[in-house]
Amino acid sequence: MLFETPTPALAAAPPPAGPRVLRSLSCVVPCYNEAANLELLLPLLRAQLARLAPQWEIILVDDGSTDATAQRMTEWTRTPGVRALLLSRNFGKEAALCAGLEAAHGDAVVMLDSDMQHPPALLETFVRHWSAGADVVYAVRAHRDDESTFKRVGTEWFYNLINRGERFRMPPGAGDFRLMDRCVVDALMRLPERNRFMKGLYAWVGFESVAVPYVPEERAHGTSHFSKRRLVGLGLAGLTAFSVWPLRTVIAMGTVLALAALGYGAYLTVMYLLHGHDVSGWTTIVVSLMLFAGIQLLSLGVVAEYVGRIYEEVKGRPLYLVKRDLGQGLASGAPSGAPSGAQGVAAAPPPPPG
Ligand code: UDP
Numbered sequence: 387m388l389f390e391t392p393t394p395a396l397a398a399a400p401p402p403a404g405p406r407v408l409r410s411l412s413c414v415v416p417c418y419n420e421a422a423n424l425e426l427l428l429p430l431l432r433a434q435l436a437r438l439a440p441q442w443e444i445i446l447v448d449d450g451s452t453d454a455t456a457q458r459m460t461e462w463t464r465t466p467g468v469r470a471l472l473l474s475r476n477f478g479k480e481a482a483l484c485a486g487l488e489a490a491h492g493d494a495v496v497m498l499d500s501d502m503q504h505p506p507a508l509l510e511t512f513v514r515h516w517s518a519g520a521d522v523v524y525a526v527r528a529h530r531d532d533e534s535t536f537k538r539v540g541t542e543w544f545y546n547l548i549n550r551g552e553r554f555r556m557p558p559g560a561g562d563f564r565l566m567d568r569c570v571v572d573a574l575m576r577l578p579e580r581n582r583f584m585k586g587l588y589a590w591v592g593f594e595s596v597a598v599p600y601v602p603e604e605r606a607h608g609t610s611h612f613s614k615r616r617l618v619g620l621g622l623a624g625l626t627a628f629s630v631w632p633l634r635t636v637i638a639m640g641t642v643l644a645l646a647a648l649g650y651g652a653y654l655t656v657m658y659l660l661h662g663h664d665v666s667g668w669t670t671i672v673v674s675l676m677l678f679a680g681i682q683l684l685s686l687g688v689v690a691e692y693v694g695r696i697y698e699e700v701k702g703r704p705l706y707l708v709k710r711d712l713g714q715g716l717a718s719g720a721p722s723g724a725p726s727g728a729q730g731v732a733a734a735p736p737p738p739p740g
């Protein structure tokens with residue numbers, strides 16, 4: 387028998403009632419050459435977190451910056467609650483976020499960019515939704531008028547393609563600016579893949595989610611680190627990680643062309659039998675040869691893209707390496723252990739705080 391009557395103790399367990407109370411909040415901030423922005427962000431963020439939770443921590447992740455970011459962070463780790471993870475080189479934003487998430491100990495974790503585009507004031511709304519029962523609260527762009535046509539059109543195409551036929555949906559306009567409950571962070575850390583296309587992973591894990599519209603601020607200092615080339619690379623990583631439709635397109639293309647070639651062959655045979663035409667049409671032969679060679683190479687390229695991703699996965703290298711772990715966040719009195727994802731490796735033991 388598969389079904390068991392619940393024991394009286396289980397049956398009598400009361401459902402959770404009332405708003406959740408936030409005991410501890412972690413904030414993960416990935417930074418790549420953001421020294422000037424950190425000076426603006428950290429005082430605001432610290433004041434905001436202190437208002438929202440009795441216990442809080444800021445986890446700054448230096449993603450191999452070449453300016454004074456690591457220095458600024460080191461100074462800030464003298465402030466209680468501020469911890470800095472210095473990665474051994476630039477691993478990319480997704481890896482930096484994972485490093486921060488893995489180190490976070492709060493009941494809930496927020497992530498925000500260090501360039502002042504994500505207003506810390508919005509954290510209050512995030513926490514309000516979390517208290518009301520949402521496991522994920524994410525900021526979604528109210529509009530994309532501030533973006534270039536390339537980025538706007540590219541994003542629209544990308545989400546149209548990737549959301550086709552999946553059981554879960556990646557909301558366009560949603561990014562990494564979000565709050566996640568501890569259970570969601572633990573779920574994310576359990577995902578073993580190296581290709582951390584975070585927007586896809588957030589959607590894949592599911593959970594009760596609420597969207598909060600917002601208008602991103604202007605970047606305070608510096609320029610975006612995501613060039614057109616890098617954005618296309620990120621799009622490809624997302625597409626191959628969350629969709630097999632390019633492979634299916636190759637199959638469909640092959641089928642259509644094979645059928646067309648078969649039809650044309652039959653036509654030529656009939657023409658020969660009826661009219662006894664000689665073989666002619668060098669142009670047709672050369673053009674079709676080039677067309678088919680091109681399509682074959684293209685198909686090979688699509689398959690190779692997936693094979694390359696498999697190669698990346700099987701190598702099993704850590705996502706990031708931590709060069710130094712400075713300061714102390716919630717870790718001293720943290721109730722829960724670090725998630726078991728084991729994505730990164732600390733290359734050196736943490737020095738004494740301060
Ligand atoms: N970032 C990072 N590693 C990188 C590139 C960016 O940690 O290799 C950080 C960056 O410091 C910022 C956030 O990711 O805090 C978003 O980057 P950016 O502002 O350049 O992206 P955009 O806002 O243009 O999407």
Ligand code: MG
Binds near residue numbers: 503605
């Ligand atoms: Mg930015």
